[in-house]
Amino acid sequence: MSDGATATARLAPWRRSPVASLGLYGHFIRLAFLKFLAYRLRYYTGVVSYTIFVAGHYYLYLALYAGRAAEGLGATVGGLTVREMITYVAISWIGRSLYFNNISRDLARMVTEGEIAMHLIKPFHLQSVMMAEAVGEAGFRLIMFTIPIMLVVVPVFHVGAPAGAAALLWTLVSFTLSLVIYSQLSFLVGCLAFAMKNIQGVLRAQMVGMDFLTGVIVPFTFFPAWFQSAVNWLPFQCISYVPVMIYLGKRTGPALVDGILLQVAWAVGLTIAARLVWRYATRRVTVQGG
Amino acid sequence: MEPLIHVRDLCKDYRLTDRREGVRGGLLDLLSPRRRDLRAVDRVSFDIQPGEMVGYIGANGAGKSTTIKMLTGILTPSSGEVTVGGMVPWRQRQQYTRHIGVVFGQRTQLWWDLAVVESFRLLKKIYEVDDATYDRQMKLLDDLLDIGKLLGQPVRKLSLGQRMRCDLAAALLHRPRVLFLDEPTIGLDVVAKENIRGFLRGVQEREGVTVILTTHDLGDIEQLCRRVIIIDQGRVHFDGELSELRRRVGQTVRLSVDLRDPAASADLAAVTVGLPVNWDDETGLRHVARFNRAEVRAADVIRLVVNDRPVQDLHLAEQPIEEVVREIYRQAAANNTDSADDTGTGAAK
Numbered sequence: 001m002s003d004g005a006t007a008t009a010r011l012a013p014w015r016r017s018p019v020a021s022l023g024l025y026g027h028f029i030r031l032a033f034l035k036f037l038a039y040r041l042r043y044y045t046g047v048v049s050y051t052i053f054v055a056g057h058y059y060l061y062l063a064l065y066a067g068r069a070a071e072g073l074g075a076t077v078g079g080l081t082v083r084e085m086i087t088y089v090a091i092s093w094i095g096r097s098l099y100f101n102n103i104s105r106d107l108a109r110m111v112t113e114g115e116i117a118m119h120l121i122k123p124f125h126l127q128s129v130m131m132a133e134a135v136g137e138a139g140f141r142l143i144m145f146t147i148p149i150m151l152v153v154v155p156v157f158h159v160g161a162p163a164g165a166a167a168l169l170w171t172l173v174s175f176t177l178s179l180v181i182y183s184q185l186s187f188l189v190g191c192l193a194f195a196m197k198n199i200q201g202v203l204r205a206q207m208v209g210m211d212f213l214t215g216v217i218v219p220f221t222f223f224p225a226w227f228q229s230a231v232n233w234l235p236f237q238c239i240s241y242v243p244v245m246i247y248l249g250k251r252t253g254p255a256l257v258d259g260i261l262l263q264v265a266w267a268v269g270l271t272i273a274a275r276l277v278w279r280y281a282t283r284r285v286t287v288q289g290g
Numbered sequence: 291m292e293p294l295i296h297v298r299d300l301c302k303d304y305r306l307t308d309r310r311e312g313v314r315g316g317l318l319d320l321l322s323p324r325r326r327d328l329r330a331v332d333r334v335s336f337d338i339q340p341g342e343m344v345g346y347i348g349a350n351g352a353g354k355s356t357t358i359k360m361l362t363g364i365l366t367p368s369s370g371e372v373t374v375g376g377m378v379p380w381r382q383r384q385q386y387t388r389h390i391g392v393v394f395g396q397r398t399q400l401w402w403d404l405a406v407v408e409s410f411r412l413l414k415k416i417y418e419v420d421d422a423t424y425d426r427q428m429k430l431l432d433d434l435l436d437i438g439k440l441l442g443q444p445v446r447k448l449s450l451g452q453r454m455r456c457d458l459a460a461a462l463l464h465r466p467r468v469l470f471l472d473e474p475t476i477g478l479d480v481v482a483k484e485n486i487r488g489f490l491r492g493v494q495e496r497e498g499v500t501v502i503l504t505t506h507d508l509g510d511i512e513q514l515c516r517r518v519i520i521i522d523q524g525r526v527h528f529d530g531e532l533s534e535l536r537r538r539v540g541q542t543v544r545l546s547v548d549l550r551d552p553a554a555s556a557d558l559a560a561v562t563v564g565l566p567v568n569w570d571d572e573t574g575l576r577h578v579a580r581f582n583r584a585e586v587r588a589a590d591v592i593r594l595v596v597n598d599r600p601v602q603d604l605h606l607a608e609q610p611i612e613e614v615v616r617e618i619y620r621q622a623a624a625n626n627t628d629s630a631d632d633t634g635t636g637a638a639k
Binding site: 009010011012013014015016020023024027028031035038114115117118120121122123124125283284 | 291292293294339340359362363364366374375376377380383384385386387388389390392394397398399401403404408411412415416417418467
């Protein structure tokens with residue numbers, strides 16, 4: 001430009017340093033946090049709806065266990081006592097209030113409306129940007145959403161305490177990994193919008209399917225053995241079932257380590273898969289209007 | 291000089307699915323969709339030197355936006371090559387986009403929910419602009435585009451003209467080497483258009499940035515670009531200086547005459563009889579003469595008319611560029627039908 005750069009017709013090679021990357025994506029985390037904070041009014045009602053979800057399951061399981069007791073059957077279902085069951089449900093929903101986000105929906109909208117073009121002309125990776133924003137959103141959710149829900153749900157439904165200090169700590173680590181797995185899966189689903197004209201059905205299926213396959217709605221121990229071994233091969237159980245079982249003290253010692261390692265493996269694997277799919281999809285992208 | 295932008299035999303095909311009619315057709319579509327390829331960009335080639343400002347024009351669907359999307363790395367071509375400063379846009383997307391600025395008139399690159407200044411701070415990080423450059427650029431862009439008062443407002447509250455000024459500033463913050471402008475004045479009023487054009491002229495002169503501009507508004511081209519590339523149905527039909535374009539089509543001049551007393555066109559035609567001048571009656575009082583400057587001198591026409599009858603006012607103008615471009619399209623269409631048998635290669639240049 002004015003400093004004589006016009007003389008050469010070459011563009012200088014450039015690469016963002018790891019430190020600069022950290023700074024940039026950190027900035028995205030901060031901005032997402034602030035953005036959600038600006039829209040916080042939307043979330044006050046969420047505390048009510050989550051409490052209603054838990055209340056529904058609470059009375060359902062109380063009735064179920066009472067029915068079994070009346071018929072003289074065992075006091076546990078699928079290896080869980082009624083108190084553990086209530087705790088399972090409550091912690092599942094509390095965890096979901098933290099890791100949940102709308103990456104697939106947002107990405108699909110960007111693709112179908114052509115807004116994706118505005119991200120492709122910038123020197124960053126949209127997958128990393130969306131992951132950073134998901135972290136910022138989770139930070140907001142933790143403070144404005146997850147903690148208020150906990151403060152309501154735990155005393156009202158007599159939710160059991162964690163199996164110990166270590167169990168609590170590992171539960172937190174585990175739910176953090178859930179955030180990564182959930183976000184990358186969601187990003188992959190969003191990438192389907194590159195191939196499909198109408199992705200609304202897929203997005204709805206994802207909403208319902210995820211809650212079912214992660215074990216939020218019904219614990220896997222309720223299901224036949226073949227189903228349980230099938231979900232073992234899928235990433236969904238790593239989103240909710242694994243951290244909740246750690247909380248309940250059902251995963252300790254080697255089982256706990258296995259659970260966390262499995263989560264790390266899925267987080268890394270899905271991140272790489274999402275990057276490859278993104279690369280393939282953007283090479284074949286057709287942006288609306290041309 | 292080595293060109294900054296090098297485009298050779300660039301093609302882009304879109305796959306379209308044609309729908310059949312009715313229930314039966316719908317079921318057939320499910321079983322065997324009827325697909326066909328549409329060639330949106332067809333063997334386009336051009337070179338652009340550093341510091342050039344080039345108008346890239348064509349009708350809707352002519353292929354200009356598709357070309358721009360390939361040049362900016364958004365789309366991957368079906369075939370052909372593009373290098374900009376030695377980089378292939380869609381392969382080295384991240385490091386390439388570091389060096390370019392893009393404005394799509396129909397979309398904003400600012401973050402919708404954020405105050406404008408927050409978008410600029412984010413762009414500073416994205417493009418790794420150092421503090422000194424950032425301050426200098428912000429001051430400069432504020433002087434030129436008067437965006438200082440807008441910085442505190444969320445983007446969604448800006449008017450179209452305000453947003454466009456902010457978008458231009460955003461595209462130039464990191465001092466790009468190449469600037470791509472896709473319909474930068476679309477939807478703006480006359481004053482806003484003038485401001486933006488003045489700004490672009492200034493930036494181009496001062497910073498020597500290379501600019502490719504697509505537009506429907508040929509006023510943009512007339513005021514900004516010396517060189518134009520005209521594309522129609524995916525093919526380049528003209529690539530050269532604006533003056534050459536005028537010469538190619540014929541240097542038509544438009545003389546409008548306001549008479550004191552109403553007259554018919556035939557009366558005026560009688561006055562200039564013997565000269566190749568076409569007269570059109572606009573209002574009875576206003577008549578427009580069109581003639582080729584190479585054949586007729588404007589002074590002769592004016593003298594003949596003024597000597598014949600009382601004239602209130604005269605106005606002499608070059609043929610508007612719209613008409614010039616329309617003429618190029620017409621010639622191109624004629625060439626296309628002429629050369630339909632030889633696969634149209636003759637019409638590509």
